[in-house]
Amino acid sequence: MNKKQKPNNMKKLFILLVAIFTLAILAAPQKTEASHLVAGDITYQYVSPGVYLVTVTLYRDCDGISLGSSVNLNFNSSCGSGSISLPQLGTATQIAASPCLPPQTTSCNGGNAYGVEEWVYQGLVTLPANCNDWVFSTQSCCRNSQITNIQSPGSQSFYLPSSLNSTVAPTNSSPVFSNIPVSQFCVGNQFFYDQGATDPDGDSLVYSLVCPSVGAGGNFVQYNPPLSCQNPVTSAPPGVQIDPQTGIITFLPTAQQVTVLAVQVDEYRNGTLIGSIVRDMQINIIANCIINTPTWDSTIVAQTGNAIFANCGDTSVVVLLQDPVQCGSAAADGSDFRIVSSSGVPNPSFSAVPLNCSGGVTTEILVNLYTPLTAGVHWLFTKEGNDNNTLLSDCGASMNEFDSVPIVVVDTSELSIVNVTTDCVFGFFEVTFSDALDCYTFSGDGSDFLLIDANGNSLPIDQILPIGCNVANPNVTTFQFYLDSAVQGASPIHLIVQSGSDANTVSNACGRFLDTGDTLAVISATSASTLDLGPDQTVCEGTTLNLSAPTIANAAYSWTLNGTGVGTNSNTYSNNPVTPADGGTYIVTFDNGAGCTGIGTVDVTIETFAEAPVVTCTPVVQNALYAYGWAAVAGATSYEISLDGGTTWIAVNNGAGPNTHQLNNPPDFVIVRAIKAGPCNPGKVSEDASCDFDIIIPNVITPNDDMYNEAFVIQYLERHPNSSLEIRNR
Secondary structure, eight states: OHHHHHHHHHHHHHHHHHHHHHHHHHHSOOGGGOOOEEEEEEEEEEEETTEEEEEEEEEEETTSOOOOSEEEEEEEETTEEEEEEEEBOSOOEEOOOOTTSOOOOBGGGTSSBOOEEEEEEEEEEEOSSOOTTEEEEEEESOBOTTOOSBSSGGGOOEEEEEEEOTTTOTTOOOOEESSOSOOEEETTOOEEEEOOEEOTTOOEEEEEEEOOEEETTTEEOOBOTTOOSSSOSOBSTTOOEEOTTTOEEEEOBOSOEEEEEEEEEEEEETTEEEEEEEEEEEEEEESSOOOOOOOBOGGGOTTSSOOEEEETTOOEEEEEEEEEEEGGGSOTTSTTEEEEETTOOBOOEEEEEEESOBTTEEEEEEEEESSOOOSEEEEEEEOOOTTSOOOBBTTOOBOOTTOEEEEEEEOOOOOOOEEEEEOSSEEEEEEEEEEEEEGGGSOTTSTTEEEEOTTSOBOOEEEEEESSOBTTBOEEEEEEEEEEEEEOOOSSEEEEEOOOTTSSOOBBTTSOBOOTTOEEEEEEEOSEEEOOOOSOEEEETTSOEEEEOOOOTTOEEEEEETTEEOOOSSSEEEESSOOGGGOEEEEEEEEOSSSOEEEEEEEEEEEOOOOOOOEEEEEEGGGTEEEEEEOOOTTEEEEEEESSSSSSOEEOOOTTSTTEEEESSOOSOOEEEEEESSSSOSOOBOOOOOOOOOOBOOSOOOOSSSSSSOSOOOBTGGGOTTOOOOOOOO
16 A cells, blocks of 8 residues: 555655745746836838838836847737837947936946836838728837836836828828937926927827826726826826927926836827827936036126127027026026116016927027117026926026026127218208117107208207107117208208207117217208109199198299299299199299209199089879989989988989989979099089979769779879869869
8 A cells, every 4th residue: 555655655746846946936036037118119100102111119227138139010900900020220229327316337237227228120011901090019028117106017018009090191100209218307306308209291299198008908007096197206286297289297206216107199180180109108216316506608607707798689698508407497488587787677588498409408598588688788697487496407406596697788880971862952851870779769859969051050850750660679770850941051961969858869779879979961962952742633623722832931933834834933823713724734943042943743633523414304103203314424423312402412212213213292392413433522413303294184083993083183283282173064
């Protein structure tokens, strides 16, 4: 019996050894079986009908096993499915270590510090048909076991999808992320994590936080409460937020942690969703960060004699920083900056634009100002903006409030003397200066300037009008000068700056006031002058024509109409009443006997009134109506009728056709007039067109209900109020 049982004991012993060996294997560290993927995404580029160049980009923690030389890509839809092996493109690339940590040797180089490599796989995929639900995907094991915000992280797969609607957009290429998804953030610092993408087709992009996937069919990681897909980081209120238009993720982490999150970029064309890509990534929140407070570029630090240099009239400056700051930390409304002049006058900024952002950081910011810069030294200060922070370093450290830098604006402009030619007698001249002047520093009464002729006579300026001046454009070059009256001054005539009634001279575009006594223009008068007779005139026949030329001292005037003299020695001409023969070209000449002559011209048109209509009255017997009609009047566009002798006029009703007016009870007095285009209205009035009809007496009465001759009615009897009627029996 015992001998028979011996083999069984041997068998039990063998089974026990196998079990112990198996448990030893299961209990051994599994590091060599996990890739420790930390981020990845899939993008595609249209090549030809049905063919796309697909790129899978993966990021692995160097503490895990190395990735293979190829990756399996699946493509699935309701129209079909398939898979392909994509080869690695080149070799793995190490991602630079975070600047927020002290220099250490990473695990990619044999050290213990966190290190990451980028692996890129790429190949052509041919889809068998156009379909509205294509999904490119890849799946791999596993995530980093040190992740703290999800359940069982080391056993969670890493699944990346990317979709395409090739029915609507068969030539579509997906968006491409602009920045590398490998970052380490600091506890207690604000961050603006830029996940912005670009689209080669110019489609509209919408960003959102989604749940990281562990496989197809809606399988996702499970977050440790209270964290979730939309709030995956332990952070200060209001938690994690993403800008749907820019893809910038905003958060302020409050604890050391290793988290995963996913960003989806939906692609719209003409309002239709045509594709999407997902970036799945791990981010590390660390406690012992380097404090790298942002500062100005070392070459322009305040108090060193160096500065930001700008030109007069500039409405923007570019500020330079020594080390990168987060692009998203610059308030778009410019409220992170304040600029004041040396006299303390503020110049508000209305926007700030980070320039040349790369990886979400920059060292250049364009600051736009409401008011153009003037000559002198201005100071730019940092302050906490409407976004509740100053500029933030790439590690989240805040720039000190009221850190300042000088802006030096040097006035290199120089006004040169402008030559102006005018008539020998003038009351107005226009000057375009060689440089812009601030129109708001001009006195409206013209007192900022003297006008002195060659004999030392002062020619009074009454008004100055700037051309094109407004709040948005206060600096203009062209000004019009108006004198009290037309004058003749001895040339040359000098336009000289003086302090005006506003107790200052005028300023150039750079804010520098011109010196009293500066000559800005020299005016030379010609021997001939052009007289302004005003615009050409249209005068109605029978009214008065008045023409007037400027009054010139000691001048003799002569007027002609179409070459024939019509006027006396006066600067005015009048004619009443005018007839069509008074139309034509009027010319006036003058000579003041002092070497100044001139001429003025104006064209006058004499327009006639519309002729009076010839109106007739016709009875409409069956309807007991009266119709007034007339032939069309040349040039008439409409007609008016008066039934009360011309006191009241109304539009005709055209009741019996064009050029007619129909009435039930005709009045005693009817007149009509025509209306035409132009100023000469109304037209001439017609003669009285009241109807005067003979009475009509019926010679038979047949009251038999046949509606004819039922009663004895005398038509038009009312038109003969003094008539009498006798009825006799024969």
